[in-house]
Amino acid sequence: MAGFLAVLILAIFPDLLTTETAEGVRHTIGTLFLNRSIQYLFNIVLIILLSRDMKKANIQSIPILVLTFFHSTIGVLFFFLIMASKVLNLKKINYNE
Secondary structure (H helix, E strand, O other), X not given: OHHHHXXXXXXXXXXXXXXXXXXXXXXXXXXXXXXXXXXXXXXXXXXXXXXXHHHHHOOOOHHHHHHHHHOHHHHHHHHHHHHHHHHHHHHHHHHHO
C-alpha cells in the first residue's frame, strides 16, 4: 500500500524528491525514502489505534507498540495473540466457577 501511494504521489508531483542547488546541481532522494516515510506514518496511526484498544482491554505492553512501529503486521499479530490468550483465560475462569 505504501509503495502504491508513493508511486501515486510521484506521478502527481514528479519533482517532489528533487532539489537543485545554486550551481545547477540536482540532488535526488530515492523513492524508497518516500515509501518508508509513508510506511512509518501508517505504523504511527496503527500504534495510536492499538494503544486505544489496549486501554480498553486493560493491557499494558510497550514492546508491542515498539514492535508495531518497525513491523506493523508482527505487532498487530502479537496484540491479537495477547487478546486471544486473555479471552481464553477469562472463559476458562468462568467455566471453572
